[in-house]
Amino acid sequence: NAGVTQTPKFQVLKTGQSMTLQCAQDMNHNSMYWYRQDPGMGLRLIYYSASEGTTDKGEVPNGYNVSRLNKREFSLRLESAAPSQTSVYFCASSEVWGWRLREQFFGPGTRLTVL
Amino acid sequence: TQLLEQSPQFLSIQEGENLTVYCNSSSVFSSLQWYRQEPGEGPVLLVTVVTGGEVKKLKRLTFQFGDARKDSSLHITAAQPGDTGLYLCAGVFNQAGTALIFGKGTTLSVSS
Numbered sequence: 001n002a003g004v005t006q007t008p009k010f011q012v013l014k015t016g017q018s019m020t021l022q023c024a025q026d027m028n029h030n031s032m033y034w035y036r037q038d039p040g041m042g043l044r045l046i047y048y049s050a051s052e053g054t055t056d057k058g059e060v061p062n063g064y065n066v067s068r069l070n071k072r073e074f075s076l077r078l079e080s081a082a083p084s085q086t087s088v089y090f091c092a093s094s095e096v097w098g099w100r101l102r103e104q105f106f107g108p109g110t111r112l113t114v115l
Numbered sequence: 116t117q118l119l120e121q122s123p124q125f126l127s128i129q130e131g132e133n134l135t136v137y138c139n140s141s142s143v144f145s146s147l148q149w150y151r152q153e154p155g156e157g158p159v160l161l162v163t164v165v166t167g168g169e170v171k172k173l174k175r176l177t178f179q180f181g182d183a184r185k186d187s188s189l190h191i192t193a194a195q196p197g198d199t200g201l202y203l204c205a206g207v208f209n210q211a212g213t214a215l216i217f218g219k220g221t222t223l224s225v226s227s
Contacts, residue, residue, distance in 0.1 A: 004157075040124075042203060042219035043158070058217075090157050103148075104205075106157025111165075 004107035013081045021076040025093030031097040032074035036087040048098035081114045121218035130171040138204035139186045145207040
């Protein structure tokens with residue numbers, strides 16, 4: 001089992017460019033998440049998908065869009081990148097979404113720099 | 116926005132010392148998790164606590180959930196260099212499970 005995989009691992013963009021971050025999990029999990037991690041800010045939830053076919057905004061959704069392509073894949077799109085979106089992006093998955101926090105399994109991250 | 120505070124932000128200690136990291140909020144957690152993250156990697160779950168007053172042990176790590184479910188602590192006994200990393204707490208604040216918040220983390224450095 002690969003767990004949660006993310007591509008690319010590193011990316012440099014110019015302001016205004018677009019790109020899609022890919023995420024896939026092979027654990028048959030229902031819920032998937034996108035976070036960003038900035039120095040001194042911890043992890044902040046961008047979007048999540050509680051189950052296949054649904055997506056919802058998290059704490060910091062502005063400037064991003066997501067697609068739950070199927071049960072395995074959850075992509076994050078930056079339509080017009082801005083320097084403020086320079087960050088490390090983590091994808092995660094869990095068995096289910098609910099008030100009893102399930103273990104979240106994280107990918108290795110994508111390090112994005114926007115110039 | 117719910118605020119989940121972790122302290123201290125940074126901790127640098129010698130091998131063999133004991134330490135405690137805190138996670139606090141003014142709101143009640145439905146449940147809370149502690150994660151550990153090493154440089155260049157994603158966080159890995161250490162423990163989940165659900166019941167007020169709950170204490171869980173993981174080798175030299177002891178996790179405590181406050182009686183009122185507003186705070187939690189992580190205590191490490193006889194720290195080792197392998198404990199070095201970023202420790203994050205994450206809490207859910209409502210029954211629907213839609214308010215998931217991570218703390219900013221505590222960076223621990225253990226030198227030999």
